[in-house]
Amino acid sequence: MKYNNIVKGKFLERPNRFISYCEIDNNIEKVHVKNTGKCKELLIPNSVVYLEESDNPNRKTKYSLISVQKNDRLINMDSQVPNKVVYEGLKNNKIVLPELDEEIIYIKPEKTYENSRFDIYLETENKKAFIEVKGVTLEDNDIVMFPDAKTERGVKHINELIKASNDGYLSYIIFVVQMSDIKYFTPNDKMHKELGDALRIAKKNGVNILAYDCNVTTDTIEIKDEVKVVL
Structure with a gap:
């Protein structure tokens, strides 16, 4: 990008x-x-x-x-860029999705499911998947967190992904860390514990929770490495 x-x-x-x-x-x-x-x-x-x-x-x-x-x-801190970065990362194989062991044959930005519009939808020959993307800019001592403000919409998306997972779709939340060289990602329970709890429930219900940092320059941003998620 x-x-x-x-x-x-x-x-x-x-x-x-x-x-x-x-x-x-x-x-x-x-x-x-x-x-x-x-x-x-x-x-x-x-x-x-x-x-x-x-x-x-x-x-x-x-x-x-x-x-x-x-x-x-x-x-x-451009909140419009994480979706594009993930889309590019999937296209050039810099993002590896657990459970998705087949070639992606169809991918599109934004698709409605139930009462939510997820950021990315993709298909392989035998599987269908939804991806919700969240940008992360909050950092403290090389630890990054989400969110930096309460987000009921974020909780709603997580709950909808749980339903999609239970309905047979592969489901992913990808936290795009809009910086590099961090230790790990963790939910910001002090700001919005409900969202952190929703993430922990989602993981137990088969939703894959991933985080990737980025190479950032003054005029570019691209996926760098997968980083540890601590829930």
Whole structure:
């Protein structure tokens, strides 16, 4: 996954979840934030950020905030990119799905099942699978967690995956860690224990729970390695 027209800036403030103000070439610009999570540990005043400049003259904001420098680590915080990264990872065999021991012959983004729309649907000759993708940007001492805010929608998706698993589909949750060199992934029970409990129940019901970190540069992000999941 590659971005175009990346520029370096300095984060100033975020008046709401969609908008921030950044300094770019000594000018203060209104910037679109491509992540509705809190991201308080990332968007700290004067942090170095990287933004994608749009060539669409009709956009209300000229720039979108893509990544932020946190100490020595560059973290991608674009919440729209994890699905694309997983899709690419499946296509180029960087992501290996347990129980899926046949060649993928059909894959498509987004498919409705019951009351949820899962991020990826795929088929082999004999199997059908749903994948739900979650982006992870919250890190503390090289341990990454999800979520950084309560997400009832996330709990709903997990419960629907349990039903799909019980109905004979292969079911997967893939946590895309939007950074590299981390120790392990774990649910953020302090923030939303209900989601952590749902993940633990899902695992007992046959849902595969995976996490992959990413190689992140100022203008690219791609799947790197599978990382340990601690539930």
